[in-house]
Structure formats: structure tokens, C-alpha cells
Amino acid sequence: MHTFDLTLDDISKIEGKASLSVKIKDDTIEEIQFKITEYKRFYTQAIRGKDIAAIPQLCARVCGTCSNAHLLCAIKAIENGLGITPSSQTQKLRELLNFGLNIRDHALHLYVFVLPDLLGIDSILDLDENKPEERELLEDTFSVKSAGNTLSKVIGGRSVHAPFPTIGGFLIVPKQELFEGLIKELQEVRPAVLRLIERFSNYSFLLAQSIQFVSLIDSDYSFLKGEIITSDGKVIKETNVKKYLEHVVIPYSHASGYTFAGKTYFVGALSRINLAKKYLHKNTIKDAGSILDRFPSENAYDNNLAQAIEILHCIDKSIDILENLKVEKEPPIPIVRKECVGVGVIEAPRGMLFYRLEMDNVGKIINADLVVPTGQNQIGIEKTLYAYISANIQKDQHELSHDIEKIIRAYDPCMSCASHFLKVKWERLSAKRINNTGNIFN
Amino acid sequence: MDKKLKIGWYSFSCCEDSTIIFTEMLNEHYLEWKKVLDIRSALILQRRDHHDEMDVAFVEGAITSEEQEKKLKDIRVRAKKIVAIGACATIGMPSGQRNLFDEEKQKEIAPILTRFKYAPSVKKLSDIVTVDSVVPGCPMDENIFLQVLTKYLKEFGIIIS
Numbered sequence: 001m002h003t004f005d006l007t008l009d010d011i012s013k014i015e016g017k018a019s020l021s022v023k024i025k026d027d028t029i030e031e032i033q034f035k036i037t038e039y040k041r042f043y044t045q046a047i048r049g050k051d052i053a054a055i056p057q058l059c060a061r062v063c064g065t066c067s068n069a070h071l072l073c074a075i076k077a078i079e080n081g082l083g084i085t086p087s088s089q090t091q092k093l094r095e096l097l098n099f100g101l102n103i104r105d106h107a108l109h110l111y112v113f114v115l116p117d118l119l120g121i122d123s124i125l126d127l128d129e130n131k132p133e134e135r136e137l138l139e140d141t142f143s144v145k146s147a148g149n150t151l152s153k154v155i156g157g158r159s160v161h162a163p164f165p166t167i168g169g170f171l172i173v174p175k176q177e178l179f180e181g182l183i184k185e186l187q188e189v190r191p192a193v194l195r196l197i198e199r200f201s202n203y204s205f206l207l208a209q210s211i212q213f214v215s216l217i218d219s220d221y222s223f224l225k226g227e228i229i230t231s232d233g234k235v236i237k238e239t240n241v242k243k244y245l246e247h248v249v250i251p252y253s254h255a256s257g258y259t260f261a262g263k264t265y266f267v268g269a270l271s272r273i274n275l276a277k278k279y280l281h282k283n284t285i286k287d288a289g290s291i292l293d294r295f296p297s298e299n300a301y302d303n304n305l306a307q308a309i310e311i312l313h314c315i316d317k318s319i320d321i322l323e324n325l326k327v328e329k330e331p332p333i334p335i336v337r338k339e340c341v342g343v344g345v346i347e348a349p350r351g352m353l354f355y356r357l358e359m360d361n362v363g364k365i366i367n368a369d370l371v372v373p374t375g376q377n378q379i380g381i382e383k384t385l386y387a388y389i390s391a392n393i394q395k396d397q398h399e400l401s402h403d404i405e406k407i408i409r410a411y412d413p414c415m416s417c418a419s420h421f422l423k424v425k426w427e428r429l430s431a432k433r434i435n436n437t438g439n440i441f442n
Numbered sequence: 443m444d445k446k447l448k449i450g451w452y453s454f455s456c457c458e459d460s461t462i463i464f465t466e467m468l469n470e471h472y473l474e475w476k477k478v479l480d481i482r483s484a485l486i487l488q489r490r491d492h493h494d495e496m497d498v499a500f501v502e503g504a505i506t507s508e509e510q511e512k513k514l515k516d517i518r519v520r521a522k523k524i525v526a527i528g529a530c531a532t533i534g535m536p537s538g539q540r541n542l543f544d545e546e547k548q549k550e551i552a553p554i555l556t557r558f559k560y561a562p563s564v565k566k567l568s569d570i571v572t573v574d575s576v577v578p579g580c581p582m583d584e585n586i587f588l589q590v591l592t593k594y595l596k597e598f599g600i601i602i603s
Contacts, residue, residue, distance in 0.1 A: 012489040016458065039455045039506045040554060045547045046539040061536050064459025064581060108465060112487065123488035125476060138472065146469040159466060160459045160581045254558060405489075416457050 001026045002393050010037075011405055013113040015065045016415025020385070020404060027393050034382045034408070036255040036374075038415040044368050052078050052167065052363045053335065059355075060161045062370070063416040065108075067161045068101045068152065069348035072224065077355035078167050080239075081342020084333050090169045091224075092321050097155045097162060098223050098346075099314035103148025104159060105349040106269070106307040109412045110196060111141035114304055117406050118203055140192035144311065147189045151318060154178045168333035176327045183322050186315045193312045194287060200305040201291045207300040207384055207407060212263050213271035214376075216347050221272070221279040221313060223347040229275050230260070231296070238345040242356060245371055248379065255415070257378040258371060264383055267351025267376045268412065269306035270297065281316035284309065300384055301410045307349075337363030348373055350412050374413045381411050444477070447600045448496040451484035452517060454503030454510050455537045455564065459581035460528035461486050461502060467584060478600050498523045498594050502582075504530040504537040505565045507558070518571040525590055526567045529580035536580070538564030 006022040017038045023031040043062050047055055059074040060067040072094055079086065086094070112124050115137070121127070124141055127134040149159045155174050156162025164172045216238065218226030228236040236244065248257040259265070273280075274296035285292065288309050294302065339361040345354050351373030358367040384407055392400060453461055465486060468475065482492040499521035505511050518524060530537040540551060541563050554560070567573050575594075577587045595601045 010485060010491075012485040012491075013487070015486075017453075039510070039558070039560065040551075041455060041457075041506075041537045042540050042543075042547075042551055045543060045550060046536070048547070058536065061457050061459070061580065064457035064462045067457065067459060104466070108462075112465065122490055123481075125472065125481070125487060129473060129476070142469040142472055145466065149466050149469065158581075160462055 004397060006397060006401060006404075008401060008404065011408060013116070013405075014409060014413055014415070015063075016413075018408070018413065018415050020408070022385075022389060024389075024393060029386060029390055029393075032382060032386050032389065033252050034378065034385060036253045036378070036413075036415050038254055040254055044370060047365050047368050050365055052337070052357075052359055052365065055357070055365060056165070056167065057161065057163075059370075062372075063414060064160055065414055065416065066101060066105060066348045066350065068097055068156060068159075068165075069346060069353055071162060071165060072098060073344045073346045073348070073353045073355045074357070075165060075167055075344070076224070076346060077342040077344030077357045078359070079342070080344055081340040081357060081359055082167075082335065082338065083340075084168050084335070086169060086333070087330060089173075089325070089328060089330055092325055093155055093170055093174065093327075094165065095222050095224060096318055096321055097152055097165065099318045100148050100151030100153075100155060100159065102223065102314045102349050103311050103318075104145055104152060105148070106311050107141070107145040107148060109409075110200070110304060110307055110311075111145065113409050113412075114406075115141075115199075117402075117409070118199070140189075140195060144189045144192050144196070147185050147315070148311075150185055151182060154182055166332050167335055169330060171332065173327050173329060179322045179325070183319055186319050186322075190312070190315060193308065193315065197288060197291060197305070197308045197312065200308050201294070205299075205301040205406065205410075207388060207410070209298055209300065209384060209387060211298060211300075211380060212260060212265040213274050213296075214260050214265050214267055214352060215271045215275050216345050216352055217272070217276045217279070219279050221276055221281070221317070228345065228352070230265075231271075231275065234261070239343050241345060241354065242343070242369070245354070245376075250378065253378070255378060256375050258376045259379065260376070264380050265376065266300065266380050267373045268303055269310050269349075269351075270300065270303040271351060272347060273306040273309060280309070280313045281320070283316045284313040287312065300380075300407070303410050303412065307412070335363070337361065350374060350414055351376060372414070374411075374415065377411050377413065381408060381413065384411075445600055446478055446480035447498060447595055447598055448480045448482050450482050450496050450499045450517065450521065451486065452499060452501045452513075453485070454501070454514070454531070455506040456503035456528065456530040457537075458486075458502065460577075460579075463581045463584060464500075464587075467587070478595055493520075495520050495522075497521070497598050498525060500525045500527050501567055502527040502531050504534045505561070505567065505570060506537065507560050509559070511561065511565075511570055514567065514570055523574040523594060524567070524571060525575045525577060526573045527577050527587070528582045529578065531567050532573075532576045532578050534564055534566035534569075538566070540564060
């Protein structure tokens with residue numbers, strides 16, 4: 001019989017701070033707590049009372065990793081509220097900016113955070129550049145990341161907190177003459193991405209579970225528009241999605257959890273590919289080939305493979321847009337402030353991102369509600385860990401700890417996002433049932 | 443083995459944008475930096491955290507709790523130089539925005555501050571420890587970071603200009 005306490009503090013190779021504590025007695029988990037230990041910065045309060053013109057750039061600071069997703073989602077919510085329809089050029093440029101983000105962000109996660117687990121090393125920098133095979137991996141890592149980074153820089157002016165995009169359009173439009181070099185860089189990293197897809201398709205780590213998938217989907221697989229689709233067949237308009245999102249207080253975590261229509265759910269690349277693989281770019285479908293047959297998959301570890309496939313999709317979509325776009329000088333559509341409520345939903349790299357902003361007649365934010373991907377996945381992460389640890393209690397603790405980190409990384413959690421805000425009514429909402437294992441049951 | 447600059451990369455309350463910029467700068471510099479940097483701690487890149495003495499600690503983020511303050515002081519003891527990285531570390535903002543909240547907002551956040559033992563106010567690094575260099579910007583300015591890094595590589599005799 002096994003009895004031990006297992007604590008992992010400051011888990012490495014994730015975005016932000018998280019820890020896990022598990023208490024096991026006589027082969028039974030007595031308690032498991034996945035804690036987001038990042039301190040809050042209270043953005044929901046901070047943006048209240050500020051003018052809408054300042055909101056997108058301030059909200060970008062919720063998260064340095066996916067800052068441009070927050071930027072684009074805040075812009076979308078404000079534009080939806082004010083009734084601004086961005087031009088076709090603006091929409092394409094926003095897609096490009098977001099593809100750049102997804103390439104860079106997925107590549108950072110897969111190469112720098114996850115790949116060391118597969119290779120049995122601690123850090124990607126431990127690879128030996130004098131050995132051809134390891135050198136190739138190092139070069140792949142940094143060239144794929146770089147391609148996404150360059151794309152975001154050219155389109156947004158910077159890869160983090162991009163200064164060009166604004167409400168109604170772009171303050172500065174990107175330079176057309178840079179597109180040729182950009183297309184070349186994207187084409188050059190395609191073989192590396194195919195190697196990455198191959199690598200993840202050959203690595204198996206089973207986390208079987210029955211879980212609901214939820215994503216914003218459109219037939220362009222654009223990440224930025226469409227309707228919310230669920231794996232149990234719901235089709236929901238973005239303005240209606242909030243009523244399905246139920247906030248759950250997790251008393252030991254700095255961040256909030258969510259359920260969707262009362263059930264645990266998964267957001268992110270795996271959900272998108274499960275629900276919309278037929279909408280991937282045709283070149284991606286062709287080159288990913290039979291690997292796509294694995295989806296829909298209920299194995300959370302396949303989130304890694306799904307991200308690798310999405311990198312390829314983002315490259316292929318970007319090349320298409322860049323080859324056909326003739327950038328014109330185009331001032332942003334002027335803002336006419338009015339009392340309104342704006343809802344914006346986009347797919348951030350880690351999944352569905354929701355903004356609801358109430359504005360007054362002089363353009364000040366009265367109320368803000370933000371729901372981020374990691375909050376939505378938090379309950380699922382804990383349940384997956386519970387199931388895995390229960391089934392593997394016999395394993396040596398060192399190995400078990402390593403597996404736990406692998407599972408957490410597969411979800412690609414982002415603690416900066418998850419802990420940005422505070423739900424004011426947390427005391428009232430804490431009535432949600434939490435059993436003595438610390439698990440939350442729906 | 444050639445002498446390397448012992449560094450640590452630490453993050454407190456912030457959005458970690460400068461950490462992302464650092465990982466993006468690796469795209470161009472990783473071969474060169476592998477030769478001259480001995481990374482003693484950087485959770486974004488590795489699990490191993492040597493928790494020993496180092497030449498330079500790069501510290502991102504503002505300080506929002508006593509626990510963080512203790513960790514920062516511990517870094518100060520172990521590092522010959524501390525570099526404040528990005529806006530939150532150098533000026534305390536935007537992570538310190540709760541310092542400016544009116545009474546109504548202070549009241550809303552009070553239960554969380556108590557439950558998780560936040561400090562009464564958010565501080566920049568130099569409010570707590572001596573800071574030797576700063577790399578301002580939100581995110582940090584890449585060129586200033588390179589200048590500061592080069593300065594210390596020379597000062598510690600790792601490279602000769």
C-alpha cells in the first residue's frame with residue numbers, strides 16, 4: 001500500500017506560476033489540488049472607468065504570451081458594441097497577426113516546453129549543436145519560432161503588445177515590400193513543421209477521458225470569427241455564449257474555473273481540430289495526410305499534435321493571404337462613442353477567449369467580464385490528473401512527478417491569463433459543491 | 443571549460459512579456475549565448491534551479507506580496523548584479539494598478555488580498571533592493587537588454603572587446 005504526499009512547486013516550462021499537491025493514503029488519493037499561484041493584477045477592476053481607446057493596449061498586458069489575442073478580442077468586443085465593421089483589409093491583417101501569434105506561441109510550447117520531455121533532457125538548450133541530428137532540432141526550434149515572430153512584427157509592429165492594430169483598423173499598415181521575404185521565411189520552415197508533426201504523431205501517451213470540446217469555428221479556420229460549436233452538437237452565437245459559461249470558485253487557486261452547460265470541457269488546439277479539421281488549409285490536409293485520422297481524439301496529450309498541425313495551417317493560410325493582399329493606406333474607422341454592450345469571442349492559441357464590455361455614452365468602461373482559456377481548462381486539468389494518478393499510484397514518485405508535469409504541459413496552461421482578474425461575487429458563488437478530495441463535481 | 447557568465451532569469455507579478463521577448467531573442471542568439479551564459483535558473487527554459495550564487499540576476503515583474511519580497515531579497519544575496527527587466531520591475535506598472543484604486547475597487551479586492559496574503563501595496567524592485575541596471579519598456583527594449591548583457595559579459599571578463 002502506498003502512502004505519500006507529493007508536492008510540485010513552481011512547475012517549470014509553462015507560462016507563469018502553478019503548483020500541485022497530492023495526498024495519497026493507502027493507494028487512494030485523499031486530496032489533489034492544482035493551484036494557479038500567480039498573483040492577481042486585477043485587470044477587470046483596472047479597466048473600469050477607462051476610455052475604450054485605451055482598453056485594447058491595456059488588456060494586451062493581461063498576458064505577454066498571447067498579448068495579441070487579448071488585443072484582438074478587446075478590439076472585437078468594442079467594435080461589436082459600437083457597430084463598427086472592419087474593412088476586408090483590416091480583417092485579413094488581423095488574421096495574419098493572429099496566425100503569427102499561433103505559430104510563435106505553439107512553437108514555444110512544443111519545442112521549448114514539451115520536446116525536452118520526449119527527448120529525456122531538461123532543456124532544449126542542452127542539445128548538442130555539434131551533433132547533426134540535435135543541431136537540426138535546435139535549428140528547427142528557433143527558425144519556426146522566428147517565422148511566427150517575424151510575421152507578427154511585420155503585420156503588427158511588434159510580436160508582443162503589437163502597436164499597429166486599433167479599434168476600427170490599423171494605425172500603421174504593414175509595408176508590402178516586406179511580404180516577399182516573409183513568404184519565403186514561412187515556406188522555408190514548412191519542412192521543419194512537418195518533422196514536428198511526424199515526431200508528435202509517433203509519440204504516444206494516453207490520457208483517455210470523456211470530455212466536451214468547445215471552440216469558435218468558421219469555415220476558414222480563421223480563429224477570429226464564426227460560431228461556438230460543441231462536441232455534443234450545440235451551435236451558439238457569440239452573443240449568447242455567456243449563459244453557458246458557469247464560473248466555479250476553486251478556493252486554493254488564484255484563478256477561477258469554468259464549466260460549460262454544467263459540464264467539464266476542453267478548449268484549445270485539440271478542440272478546434274476535433275471540431276473543424278475539415279476546414280484546415282488544403283495544403284495542411286494534404287501534408288498531414290493520415291495523421292489527421294487520429295482526430296477527433298479524446299486524448300488530452302494529442303493537444304500537442306493538434307498544435308503542431310495548426311502551426312502548418314497558420315503558415316499555409318498566411319502564405320495565401322500574403323500572396324494575394326495589396327495593402328492600401330486606410331485610416332481606422334472613426335469611433336462614435338455610445339452606451340452599449342460589446343461581446344467579442346476569438347480563439348486564442350490556448351482556446352476560446354471571451355470579452356464582454358459595457359460602455360457608457362462617453363466611451364468609458366462600466367463593467368468588464370473576461371473569460372480566458374486556462375480558466376476554462378482548469379477543472380479538466382485537475383480531473384485528468386486525478387484519473388492518471390489513481391491509475392498509476394504504483395509508479396515510482398519521481399516518474400509520477402515527471403508524468404504529472406507532462407500532463408499539465410499538454411494542456412499548455414497560461415497562468416498570467418488565468419490570474420489576471422477577480423470575480424467580485426466569489427463568496428456567493430463558492431456554494432458550488434466541492435468534495436473532500438478537493439475535486440469539483442458538476 | 444571557458445568561463446561563463448552565471449545568470450538567473452526570474453519573474454514576479456507581470457504578464458511575462460519580457461520573458462517572451464527573451465525567448466524570441468534566443469532565435470537569433472542561442473548559439474552565441476550557449477557559449478557565454480551558464481543559466482543557473484530560468485523556469486521558462488529548464489526545471490533545474492541551482493539556487494546558488496550568480497553574477498547577474500535578471501528580474502521581471504513587480505512585487506505584490508511579502509513572499510515575493512523575501513524571494514527577491516534572497517536573489518539579491520546570491521547575485522552580484524540585479525537587472526530590473528521591463529516596466530513592472532522598473533516602475534511597478536501596470537501590475538501595480540491596484541495601488542491607484544478608489545475605495546470601491548479596494549473594497550472589492552480586499553477579500554482576495556487577505557486570503558492570499560498580498561502586501562498592502564505593489565512595489566517596484568528598487569523599493570526593496572538595490573538595482574544595478576534597468577531595461578525599461580513594456581515589453582523590455584531588446585537593444586537596451588543587449589547593451590546591458592554585453593556590459594556585464596565584459597565586466598565579468600567573459601568577453602574582451
